Amino acid sequence: MSTYIIEGGHRLSGSIKPQGAKNEALEVISATLLTSEPVTIHNVPNILDVINLINLLKAMRVKVDRLSEDTYRFQADDLDEDYISSADFVARCASLRGSVLVVGPLLARLGQAYFAKPGGDKIGRRRVDTHITGLSKLGAMIAYNEDRQAYYLVSVGGLKGCYMLLDEASVTGTANIVMAAALAKGTTTIYNAACEPYVQQLCKMLVKMGVKIDGIGSNLLSITGVDKLSGADHTILPDMIEVGSFIGMAAITRSELTIKDVSYDNLGIIPDSFRRLGINLERRGDDIFIPSQESYEIETNLDGSIPTIADAPWPGLTPDLLSVMLVTATQCRGSVLIHQKMFESRLFFVDRLIDMGAQIMLCDPHRAVVIGLDHKVPLRANKMHSPDIRAGIAMLIAAMSARGVSRIDNIDQIDRGYQAIDTRLNSIGACIHRRD
Known part of the structure; x- marks a missing residue:
């Protein structure tokens, strides 16, 4: 430890640049499982959750090339279906919160997937009902495997698009359903979808890969599935949580700080939420400038x-x-x-x-x-x-x-x-x- x-x-003084968005990285890296063609992703943060997810993909026999410090190329053209059904795979997924996001792509691509109760933060109960319900509406049959302490999902004859109203606007739930719908037959309509920038970015990447998605940025998404997805080139947004963390650091230490390239x-x-605390932050192009204040x-x-x-x-x-x-x-x-x-x-x-x-x-x-x-x-x-x-x-x-x-x-x-x-x-x- x-x-x-x-x-x-x-x-503090000077300037600092935020890393790539953690939550977006977990989604778009998982989406590379949907295609056998190469997908290049830029601005990937070098953090533990992302590294563990990349290692999970490697164990699934995804080809991973690190082209630069923050750029990776993924190609899932030879997935190890035996490993994806193994106890080791389930155990790895159970220790990584982001592993929940591989379920939708694997179900759509291979017709089956294990859904382990994911690990992560100790911040109370984190529901996975939205994932399970959404995928079942697309046609997945679900059973609980007592030996592996995980759900087993299988689709017979492929997933089929449908209309669904989510019980909560779950970010990872929406992402999982959108990825599964990308290879489903017909059109899937998701009402009460999460519309965070992470989900918007995932949808934009899937559009580049050949999926038709209407309503990006709203809580009503329409996804027209395709038989096959192509490769793509995608750049991850700066991490908004890190931007907010830097604003808080500057304020509490009464520092003058510039946060660079924040995608304002x-x-x-x-x-505006930080301004409610009395912090006089300024937008300068795509940067945020926080002047030194003795009192907020x-x-x-x-x-x-x-x-x-x-x-x-x-x-x-x-x-x-x-x-x-x-x-x-x-x-x-x-x-x-x-x-x-x-x-x-x-x-x-x-x-x-x-x-x-x-x-x-x-x-x-x-x-x-x-x-x-x-x-x-x-x-x-x-x-x-x-x-x-x-x-x-x-x-x-x-x-x-x-x-x-x-x-x-x-x-x-x-x-x-x-x-x-x-x-x-x-x-x-x-x-x-x-x-x-």
Whole structure:
């Protein structure tokens, strides 16, 4: 288990560029299983979850060539069907959250797939019902394999397009169904589809590969399946979660920072959400400039009441940034209610922030009231343990602001979503030491 040792109190300066989007990378890399032709993907982040997914594809006998530091070519022209049905494959999938995204492509391409209960963050129950229900409506028959603790999906005579109304706008659920529908017979209509930029990017790549998709960017998608997909060349967007994390770091350390090449038009409500905390960020072309401020004042509601910042399906605020916004608010002036609707365990890390001197009232597993200290009482250094990716980066942000030297254990969780974050932050003024 690896550890970060963080000396707090250092201000950041200069510029930093976000990595490729983790969630998009998992989707488009999985989509390479749909074709036997080469697919080249650029701006692939070098993070643990992506590396593990690539290694899973290699084990499936996908040819993988690393053309440069962030560019890969995939060719799934000789899939090992015996391995894909093996216990080792199921066990690998169970340890990797992103493995859920290979189910749709394998079912469409080979007519069968195992659906292991995926691993990943310890942030409460994460439903897979949307995946199972959507794929069954396309014609998959589903049984539970007790020996392998996994669902087994099989399609007899191929998948067939249909109309479906999803019970929730699941990002990975929508992606899985869209990929399966790409090779289904006829047209599939998905209502209440997730429309995050990750899903939009996946759809745009599938269009390049020969699929007709209408409604990209909306919650109503229409996918006309084809018999065979061609290769494609695709570039992954910058990671919006990392962009938001850098905004929070700059604010809590009262730093002047430029975040380069953020694909601003794809950030949605994220910049305005941070502005609600009093952060005066500026758009400069495709960059974000955050000036140094000694104080950040949380905007109150028009009637003077405490504001609420809550997650919601896109174009609402992504739940992945609520942990960052919560820790940033601890050093703003004013109070705010953070409402995490989706996951019931994501706010439990606030106990560590309370130990550091933050004034936070945890109302229930989903809501926390933050009373900002306006840097009048700096956070104290602490020893912490990262339970998941987003809590881990929030703890790192808190430690960078704190007085003294903090320690964060289990940073492999942070590695799953952030590429060489210690090295990149140290280059702009942070003081973070890694112990492996």
